[in-house]
Amino acid sequence: MTREELKSYVEGHFDGKLKSLDTGRYDPIFEIQPSDLITVAKALRDDESLKMDFLCNLGAVDTCEKLEVVYSVASTTKNLRLDFKFSLPYDNPEVDSIKEVWPGIDWYEREIWELYGINVRNHGNLKQFLLPDDWDQGNPMRKDWDAPDFIRMPEV
Amino acid sequence: MGLIKKLPVYSEKIPGGGLVTTSVETVLHFSQACSLWYLLFGTACCAIELMCTGASRYDFDRLGMIFRASPRQSDLIIAAGTITKKMAPRLRKLYDQMAEPRYVIAMGGCTIKGGPFYYDSYAVEKGIDHIVPVDIYIPGCPPRPESLLEGCIHLQEKIKKQKLSDWQEK
Numbered sequence: 001m002t003r004e005e006l007k008s009y010v011e012g013h014f015d016g017k018l019k020s021l022d023t024g025r026y027d028p029i030f031e032i033q034p035s036d037l038i039t040v041a042k043a044l045r046d047d048e049s050l051k052m053d054f055l056c057n058l059g060a061v062d063t064c065e066k067l068e069v070v071y072s073v074a075s076t077t078k079n080l081r082l083d084f085k086f087s088l089p090y091d092n093p094e095v096d097s098i099k100e101v102w103p104g105i106d107w108y109e110r111e112i113w114e115l116y117g118i119n120v121r122n123h124g125n126l127k128q129f130l131l132p133d134d135w136d137q138g139n140p141m142r143k144d145w146d147a148p149d150f151i152r153m154p155e156v
Numbered sequence: 157m158g159l160i161k162k163l164p165v166y167s168e169k170i171p172g173g174g175l176v177t178t179s180v181e182t183v184l185h186f187s188q189a190c191s192l193w194y195l196l197f198g199t200a201c202c203a204i205e206l207m208c209t210g211a212s213r214y215d216f217d218r219l220g221m222i223f224r225a226s227p228r229q230s231d232l233i234i235a236a237g238t239i240t241k242k243m244a245p246r247l248r249k250l251y252d253q254m255a256e257p258r259y260v261i262a263m264g265g266c267t268i269k270g271g272p273f274y275y276d277s278y279a280v281e282k283g284i285d286h287i288v289p290v291d292i293y294i295p296g297c298p299p300r301p302e303s304l305l306e307g308c309i310h311l312q313e314k315i316k317k318q319k320l321s322d323w324q325e326k
């Protein structure tokens with residue numbers, strides 16, 4: 001399946017829950033609703049012609065107005081890759097854990113919880129992960145984060 | 157004593173052999189400077205240059221510098237690489253475990269002032285000199301092996317110039 005075929009296949013199936021975004025990037029990227037996350041993840045994994053069995057990455061983006069969560073998945077048998085993402089409000093962002101679909105997402109979810117303050121529902125093991133043991137300064141990857149010894153790059 | 161101060165090593169041919177006179181201070185510091193064993197402490201890309209300096213092309217061993225994997229056997233830490241806030245207590249601990257006299261070389265921009273991570277970084281310690289006392293700073297990102305060698309030679313000169321009385325004061 002080429003990337004173009006993948007794009008139309010994904011858009012045509014899954015009840016239109018994945019909307020393709022034309023960003024011109026290499027791998028197709030889709031937008032979903034946060035509430036559809038578990039359904040979409042399961043469908044992508046179980047679909048016979050996609051078989052997305054591997055979660056490559058989970059990332060979060062702070063765009064200063066909202067937070068975005070981006071999932072990158074791949075199929076090791078069909079040689080396919082795609083990303084899907086959704087936006088969350090800046091205050092009290094919450095996502096569902098998809099550990100039941102791809103167990104390898106465990107640490108990534110802890111990471112976005114710790115660095116972006118995105119609460120992961122039903123994760124079960126959200127505890128201090130990458131930051132120093134005595135860290136008490138909040139979520140450092142948020143754009144509005146500040147600390148006494150944090151030096152912002154001057155505007156040029 | 158006046159002669160010894162001017163000329164650290166004084167030798168004289170006497171019938172049947174040689175006679176060498178010197179001061180304890182000179183011998184002690186000469187030997188310290190010529191057998192600086194350094195702790196393997198590479199935390200980022202600068203460590204690659206450190207390894208290169210230790211390998212055959214630049215041959216650190218000819219300065220009497222041999223790497224040790226234990227702080228108990230080392231005289232010197234070459235802090236080669238980014239020191240994050242999480243790593244800082246470990247660096248201090250390793251430094252504390254070394255026997256006196258001990259020296260620190262800060263290699264690369266990261267250890268001097270945070271280097272490329274000076275701005276916009278929540279994780280990187282901005283200079284290791286508020287964790288451990290630093291003897292020699294080697295700027296660069298990363299410094300070439302030649303710079304590291306020169307830094308080590310400067311450290312050797314510094315050690316040779318030391319006075320025993322400096323240690324008593326500490």
Ligand code: SF4
Nearest residue numbers: 201202264265266298
């Ligand atoms: S100074 Fe440059 S080369 Fe050295 S550790 Fe830092 S970033 Fe890497």
